[in-house]
Amino acid sequence: MSFDLGGLTSNSDALVAMAVSGYVSSPSLRPGHYTHYPDGKGVILPGMFGVTYNASVGDRAFGWAGDHVEPGVSIAHPDEKSDMALHYLSCVGNEATVMSGLAKGAKGVVTGEHARLLVAFPDEVNELLNIGDHIQIEALGRGIALNEFPQIEFKKTSPTLLRSLGLTRAGNGALKVPVAIELPIEIMGSGAEINSEYVDQDLMSGDRALMADLGIDQMRLGDIIAIRHADHHFGRSYREGAISIAICIHGDSIMTGHGPGIMTLMTCHEGGIEFEIDPAANIANYFRIGAGK
């Protein structure tokens, strides 16, 4: 794990670490509830909730016989308000600990936030997890900022992730971020209706030819990505010149207006962020977990 902030400094000494927790979830389905392809064909596919044994960060985001595949372990809290604290306070890179069951004491890493919080544990830990096992997270990162870039807002970024992103200064003084893929703003879809502090926004993958043309179908779970003209400060606006940096947290979807989930990590109105393409920009490599182990 790299601990280089590229000569930059953060306010990490001011951040408060607090425990939040959830429980290993179980898939739930509604009777007769099909998921539909754009042409209407209905199917039932796995992907959300529970322990996903064979999809991890670093693995492909496209091509699963699944929908919204959540890598690793999906946890939630049964009390809505406690669950919202789990959502709002947990950050990518936070440490998770199994508090009960056969895997008690095992350590994992928060990799993202969908309708449930997503945690990566080693495969041997996944084998031991029971539905309902208690997972506690040392939440740390809300309020994080770079002292040299007060105009850049961070979301769900732990100090560990901040140090791992390979941040440097660009020649023009902007913050330079390595990203695996750039997404065009016109394909940003489901999630536009909710605020940008809660979960993710799907890219719309329904134009399959476009996905192939732009190489977006090569996206991996855990990839760091960039979107131009996306202002993610308070919700998700089109704003010319803005840039948002995000992370791919779940897999592709067959549903119109859906696709891999893109969760905001940084946003800036104008001029503060630049990015460069680096296919290795993925938290599996940064944290040496999942496919990057």
Next chain:
Amino acid sequence: MTLNLNEADLVAVSVGGIIAHPSFPGLPAEPYRLAADGTPFLLPTWGGIVYNVSVGDRAFGWAADCIHPGVSLRGADDGRNRGLNVFACVGNTAVVMTGQAQGAKGVVTGKSGRFSEQVIVHFPKDVRRKMAAGDQIVVKSYGTGLAIEGHEEVNCKGLSPDLLKALPHRIDGGVLKFGVVATVPAFLVGAGAGLTSEGGSLHMQSTDRAALKEAGLDQLRLGDLVAIENTDSRYNHGYLRGAMSIGVVGQTDGPRAGYGPGITVIMTAPKGQLGAYTDSTANIASLLKLEA
């Protein structure tokens, strides 16, 4: 030219609701929403009886957040509200069943989506003065399953035969085209993407006023017909090059990110089978002869 419709096969069914009271979150009394720039605001929002905003009025510039013109309806519970929201078609007749405006007739002009899910009905202003929140209204829903002979690839959604027959249209190289006031570019599609296209609405992005103006959207009026480029609304709304959706501006602009004016989508086709041309007069207030 006249379009041949399967009108005779459509089933007319009653759906109903009550006039929805406006609502805000309870204690600890944090009534503010955040504008796209983070400014907290407290303004009138959707629901209720709106006395001074009607279909045909401007969609921008109100001191409000996504106002529904006229009257907003909600079903008795989630299931029945869904029935109301899906089956009510733009152009359907609504009848007041209880209260001091009993017997008055109105017209469905739009629907709102996730987090509000109401049906928007136009009534003349003097009728609105007699109404109260809680009054029961029945909509004679008629239009679900509507198809156009020879243009079966055009999917109709929440569209009454009455409105379809009134829409300006022409056939150009075999493609059915409708007159619209403006076209929303795909990059300005906001809240509603990925959500159901059976009921609800798709909002345009309005944070970047220069981009909005450049796209010719900043002067839109409630009730205007608009096209949405590269958008497939057959099963949810989503991006697809060559697809097009056409809808009616149903509710006003608001300050929140992603929540410019909402569009009630009434038609869609995936691959160039539906087109649009500019007609600055294409507004349902005149097309449906709504009484002021």
